[in-house]
Amino acid sequence: MKSYLTKDIRNVVLIGGSKSGKTTLAEAMLYEGKVIDRRGTVEAKNTVSDNTEFEQTNQKSVYATPLYAEVLNTKFNIIDAPGSDDFSGGAIAAFKVCENSILVVNGAQGVEVGTEIFARYAKQYGIPMIVAVNQLDAEKADWDHTIASLKEAFGSKIILVQFPVNVGPDFNGIVDVLTQKFYKFKDENGNYEELEIPAEYADQAEELRSELMEKAAEGDDDLMMKFFDTMELTTDEIRAGLRAGYSKGEIMPVFAVSGKKDVGVKRLMEFTINVAASPLGTVAKTKEGGEITCDPNAPVSLFIYKTAVEQHLGDVAYFKVMSGVLNEGADLTNPETGNNERLSAIYAVAGAKKEKVSSINAGDIGCVMKLKNGKTDVTLAAPGVDAIEHMVFPDAKYRCAVKAVDKNDEAKVGEALNKIAAQDPTIIVEYSKELRQTILSGQGEQHINLVKWRVKNEFKLDIELFAPKVPYRETITKVATAQYRHKKQSGGAGQFGEVHLLVCPYVEGEPAPTKFKIDGKDTILNLKTSESFDLEWGGKLEFYNCVVGGAIDLGFMPAILKGINDKMTEGPLTGSYARDIRVYVYDGKMHPVDSKEIAFIIAGRNAFKEAFRIAGPKILEPIYNVDILTPNDYVGPCMSDLNGRRGMIINQDMDGNFTILHARVPLAELYRYSTTLSSLTGGAATFTMKFAEYQPVPADVQTKLLAEYAAQEKEDE
Ligand SMILES: Nc1nc2c(ncn2[C@@H]2O[C@H](COP(=O)(O)OP(=O)(O)OP(=O)(O)O)[C@@H](O)[C@H]2O)c(=O)[nH]1
Ligand SMILES: [Mg+2]
Incomplete structure (x- = not known):
């Protein structure tokens, strides 16, 4: 050719x-x-x-x-x-x-x-x-x-x-x-x-x-x-x-x-x-904000936009030559990792049929087999050429939990899923430490079923898909104080630490309050040090040292914070991560010999746990912005379905025969939504969903979740 x-x-x-x-x-x-x-x-x-x-x-x-x-x-x-x-x-x-x-x-x-x-x-x-x-x-x-x-x-x-x-x-x-x-x-x-x-x-x-x-x-x-x-x-x-x-x-x-x-x-x-335009002179943006012009006389670069594992061929990477001329045998570099690749044979493609060619000019599409690191969304280029900007895909709209049917296959299933996700950037596989589940996300139930089919047929493994847990959060709604003394003096070296602390809700943009009633007395706390943490799972923890008179050495503050952090990953209500809390350590006691780090970790943890319990704790749930594109005829059914999901319609736009409904819906109510929407509208509607914020769950939902958690705890005992 x-x-x-x-x-x-x-x-x-x-x-x-x-x-x-x-x-x-x-x-x-x-x-x-x-x-x-x-x-x-x-x-x-x-x-x-x-x-x-x-x-x-x-x-x-x-x-x-x-x-x-x-x-x-x-x-x-x-x-x-x-x-x-x-x-x-x-x-x-x-x-x-x-x-x-x-x-x-x-x-x-x-x-x-x-x-x-x-x-x-x-x-x-x-x-x-x-x-x-x-x-x-x-x-x-x-x-x-x-x-x-x-x-x-x-x-x-x-x-x-x-x-x-x-x-x-x-x-x-x-x-x-x-x-x-x-x-x-x-x-x-x-x-x-x-x-x-x-x-x-x-x-x-x-x-x-x-x-x-x-x-x-x-x-x-x-x-x-x-x-x-x-x-x-x-x-x-x-x-x-x-x-x-x-x-x-x-x-x-x-x-x-x-x-x-x-x-x-x-x-x-x-x-x-x-x-229609030829690719000549078109410009691709690079990750560094530069440009690569599609010019056959420029240094060579190519962009891998798709990879697949194909019958009889193995790994195939499909690319477009973004600039220069690609010759067979070219040695190229991935500008992001520095990895080198030799493209010993290059091909023109018509589906499964590949035709060997000796060179491919800028602007043309081709493929190469068995690269060492030929992943989707990768640039390979002559030295000095920057990586092309990565592709941007829509957010996932279908989320489920996945596990191997046979426990012994767990590692192999993980590998298979990661391989599929490396080929298809709209598939996301994540192990959630928080939920203790592997979460598989994609663009819809059909998409996820294709993954299941591939795992079964290409990797000969069986997986089970099921409803994922919801990443709830917990926070407090009022001020509370608690104190805890940890004392261990039987045998060996003793342990002693006592912590008095106060918790109060963190509100974005508001300065830390310092006037409180403690033990019935109006008290002003003097913030000697203050630390603010953006929590990995969203929200804030602010930590203040207000201890007066050297009741606790400054050196024990990190231990107290550590104790609090331990409990932040395990809220008192449902064991979910906690967020948006201010903690003031305002008093305590030391022992000249027995006060040590471990004692203050334990005292901090237990004082915080007790304060949290009495500070009006609330479960928060993730709320998503959901935009539904539906033919006008189906607006009614879509709306009543959203009502059943505790959804709130924010507004709606008309666009010819279509309506876009903008709604806010709790994630807990969105499992298999794409499938329901499809059957509700005969496949005529679609939607996007994006995380918006955490909101307190309604009282009846909180009661239900507490009961579920208690039952689960009992089962685990
Ligand atoms: N009469 C008629 N039928 C057609 C024509 N083009 C496609 N079809 C039929 O329509 C159906 C769908 O055709 P496809 O070519 O698979 O359509 P597609 O757009 O590729 O479908 P997806 O890949 O699922 O999106 C098949 O049954 C085809 O035989 C056409 O020009 N005339
Ligand atoms: Mg087709």
């Missing part, structure tokens, strides 16, 4: 809702690009893109698969992304290496929530979109409805470059307003005749061409001047205007296709090549 010049490369990610036909369209693109001479189908489980067992069994894409085709002497790199939001990590990684996207819309459905979700991601990551209205050969295909839904969702960005003729099972014609041609398809293999536009479509074509011209003129000031002067633009000028508007994300040009019958696919690719 030849090596393509940077200017002759287009990197395009196919995005859109589930089952809009991305994989089928990709198959037609490969056929048009002569990479394959027979098209497979999703049903027959023989597409190039959906080549893993899980994808074939489930007839859906779960990995973003890199592919390529050659058209017009250009290398058309395609990344076929999954349409399910659970697997959005694939599309998001692809945005890092693609300058362009094709938003595939099911012409029998119009805009779906998946269309909206991925269009939002594309916008967020700054990737312009061409729209392919697909499946126009389907019985229920409806062009007018689809265009209306596109205009409703994306407004005046939507501009038609084509319209279809004979929509439905006999779909065989496309009127192209830009080329002013009628493409009449003769078969289901992309062969067509190029004809004059038939008279019956001439008026519609004329009208759309004026709209196209006007829109193109808006993309560029010079064109606008010319358009006002002459009311006419040439086809090349329209193309230039579209290019400008598209690249700024102001125009979404719309095409009519059937991936299944290979109608309009080649024309879509040709337009993309003519209008």
Whole structure:
């Protein structure tokens, strides 16, 4: 295979809702690009893109698969992304290496929530979109409805470059307003005749061409001047205007296709090549705030955006050459770790098929096998080149606890999960010391089930998934004092320490109060030293030494603090971590011989424990900001479901057919929420969740938690 010049490369990610036909369209693109001479189908489980067992069994894409085709002497790199939001990590990684996207819309459905979700991601990551209205050969295909839904969702960005003729099972014609041609398809293999536009479509074509011209003129000031002067633009000028508007994300040009019958696919690719940006001159940010320009003459650098373990091949790392020319045998360095890697053989990729190449130019996508440290999100480069900025993925929306079915497999399961997480940055595996559980988080239940499937099938291990514990916190609501004397004088060396302390709630932004009633007397405490700690688990502990008259040596203060810290990880109510507390040590006693560190640790710990117990302790629970994107029809059911989860709706925004509900919901009520939301709305809604703050639990919940904890303690005894 030849090596393509940077200017002759287009990197395009196919995005859109589930089952809009991305994989089928990709198959037609490969056929048009002569990479394959027979098209497979999703049903027959023989597409190039959906080549893993899980994808074939489930007839859906779960990995973003890199592919390529050659058209017009250009290398058309395609990344076929999954349409399910659970697997959005694939599309998001692809945005890092693609300058362009094709938003595939099911012409029998119009805009779906998946269309909206991925269009939002594309916008967020700054990737312009061409729209392919697909499946126009389907019985229920409806062009007018689809265009209306596109205009409703994306407004005046939507501009038609084509319209279809004979929509439905006999779909065989496309009127192209830009080329002013009628493409009449003769078969289901992309062969067509190029004809004059038939008279019956001439008026519609004329009208759309004026709209196209006007829109193109808006993309560029010079064109606008010319358009006002002459009311006419040439086809090349329209193309230039579209290019400008598209690249700024102001125009979404719309095409009519059937991936299944290979109608309009080649024309879509040709337009993309003519209008979409090549990687040449594009700029990637580095971690250090610098820039790497996609220039074949610069020092070589590549970015690994995806890794996988593949049948017969082992570890495969997929990358884009960000600058320079990558030659086989190159020795590169990871700028972040200093590790060296030799890339002895490099490949172009079409799904499972890899073709060895001797060099890859800046801007192109390829892969390499068996790197020593070829992790996702890693830069490899010539000396002196900085690492590319890391990818940013959405926060997890599904969280569960995981354990090995067979206890003896625990270590192996941990290793398997870590390997999967290293490949898929949207999977997070963490052992929580606090909860004593391994927590597995991802984008949804399907995503987590894929992990379970992989552990079983790729690592031959069984895991069990179950509801995770909630990281509750405890705090106090009022002032309390306590004292404790630790005295041990039987046998050997004695121990003696006595601590008197006061606890009071910590309130952010308020100075430490010093006036208290202690033992019925108004007392002013003199803060001799004060220490403030940001707790690892959130919140604060402030510690003041107010001892007068040398009742306790300064040297014992760290021991007292240590004793308090011991109890901070084990609140008196449910054994949860404590937070937001001020502790004043105001008095105590020493013994000339027996006072030692251990005595003050014990005295500090017990005095604090007692003070906490009587200071109106409260359980706090984590509250999340939850934003739900739902079609307007489902707002009612979503709201009543949130009510049942102790959720509070803060406000709502309307966005065309969709509503965004902004709510606050306790984490304890969010287990399997993505699954419930999906079944509540027939898969039409999605959401994001992000930790907001800790809030006291309502009294009835506190009672229930206390009872649960007491029962658990009993069981553990
Ligand atoms: N009639 C018709 N059916 C199509 C067309 N494209 C895809 N399909 C069918 O639609 C279903 C989904 O197709 P896929 O290509 O897997 O869709 P996808 O967008 O890749 O789906 P995900 O990967 O799950 O997001 C399959 O049953 C296809 O046969 C088309 O152009 N016309
Ligand atoms: Mg697919």
